[in-house]
Amino acid sequence: MAVISPPDVAPDLEPAADRAPRRIAFRQRLGKWDVKLSPYLYISPFFLLFAIVGLFPLGYTAWVSLHEWHLIGGKGDFIGFENYSTVLHAAFFWTALRNTFSIFLLSAVPQVFLGLVLAALLDANLRAKTFWRMGVLLPYVVAPVAVGLIFSKMFADQSGLINTLIGHLGIDPIRWHADVLASHFAIATMVNFRWTGYTTLILLAAMQAVPRDLYEASVIDGASRIRQFFSITIPMLRPTIIFVVITSTIGGLQIFDEPKMFDQYGQGGADRQWMTVTMYLYELGWGSQKSFGRAAAVAWILFLIIIVIGLVNFSITRRISSAGSTAGRKSR
Template sequence: MASTDLDTSKAYSPWRQRMGMWDRKASPYLYIAPFFIVFAIFGLFPIIYTAVISLMDWDTIRNSGEYIGFANFDYVLNDRKFWVSLRNTFSIFLLSSIPQLIIATFIAAMLDHHLKARTFWRMGVLVPYVVMPVAVALIFSQLYADEYGLVNHWLGMVGIDPIAWHKEVIPSHVAIASMVNFRWIGYNALIMLAAMQAIPRELYEAAALDGASKARRFFSVTLPQIRPTFIFVIITSTIGGLQIFDEPRMFDTAGNGGADQQWLTITMYMYNTGWGELNFGRASAIAWLLFLIIIVFGLLNFWLTRRFVSSDQSGSK
């Protein structure tokens, strides 16, 4: 009986070995395959589809088009609205991302200390992030109302004349940037906090023994250690800032970016071209121009990351 079991195990051992080898080689690809399948359907296919439409005079009724080459790109690049929307997008991005990163880093540094009810405070900074962007935009558009807004009321109490938030360029950008900061400061602060908590505590103890103050420890220990995470937050904030849509769209009831396109962004310009003018060819061209702009910033981030990492390695050596 024992010999029979032994013979059976020997007969099945090569098959089991082949199955085990196949499992080790193929299972990693099977595990990641669903992501790539979903990406190909909902990500890669729309990119290729818009690239084809951007080269056509697309008819939305017949769902077909005539090839016209780069005429759509030529029209967009010579359209004043494109350059105005590009200016507004970068202006809102700078007014939101720079204060956002500074405040998020400061909040993360405070949360990294031994505070009472730390879980409460860490969850609290994330609450604005889970609020719907439309709700935030509606509330802030009322706060920044030209005639009866609460912000102008506060300014009047200190003797400052009311500001035309919906009529002037810079005030409208400041108002929209404040919405973006309200939603994303807490999110970025938690990312910074995770990086700060990964810093070995021995570095702080050694710096304290050397007589370094808290501010010196922050600038000499904390910031260099979280540099890769800081670069990651910068590039994600840049991509999000270039794609901003909800806040400027809901800043007034019309949703057209102002009477003179004071806060018209690239994504709003693309939306108005596609669904307002029903010109999907030009909208696709705008989408591809925005895609190329984001690629440029991604390559810039890659270059900065390699430069900073190489400088860290040379410094450690």
């Protein structure tokens, strides 16, 4: 009688009881890696975009500034820092740098002070608060080209509205497009018109975050509104004021739209009396010279100037802020 052997059955390589601990350990390791890597994955899109649209153009501009690069002929030979030397020895560059700092000071300083005053007024108990806040922000929404065209007509030398008004007061007409300081003042007025509302809303948001208990305690102590503003509001707004000053510095040194649209030619005046650094950069790259290498050198010089001035502003405002907080702790 033949013996029939049972069919071959594949043995279980590992019992289920032994696989469970390994699965648990794997999940624990995966959870640890998830906790470590998830924050970096969440913020990685910002850094990827910043690298593409920020760091790469910055590095590429530095590379272009070291070559003889023209708009029509394209890339030329490597010339090192010759473009920087040529720019630094050009008289128009120093004229543009002087004009940039002059317009920046005439616009940034009044902008911060006006923003503080307007924010304090909007923070008070006014009727139709939303209407006034929208009205303050409205000039910021207007296109820079439109603002430039309107103000260029207002500050016209012959038939401008400003000269007509001051003529009724017995004042001689001001040559807004010919005199250096007058043209800087007119352009700074355009900048203040556009950006004061934006600065006001930032300061207003910071003012509304100040605890109201401080104002109530000061009222009990007999402090006036002006005393409250200088003793409570300003010290509490120091971080926001630092932010506003730094951003105003960066934007003021890169000003282009307002001086470009101040006249119909956009050259910065007959003697370049209001030509800024960015306008000089545009003239080098797309104007008569069409030298991308020199334009890139100007861009990098302006970038370094902004970095230095930004660090100086941050250091000064930080010392003022720390000194104010130390004085506050001592008084308490």
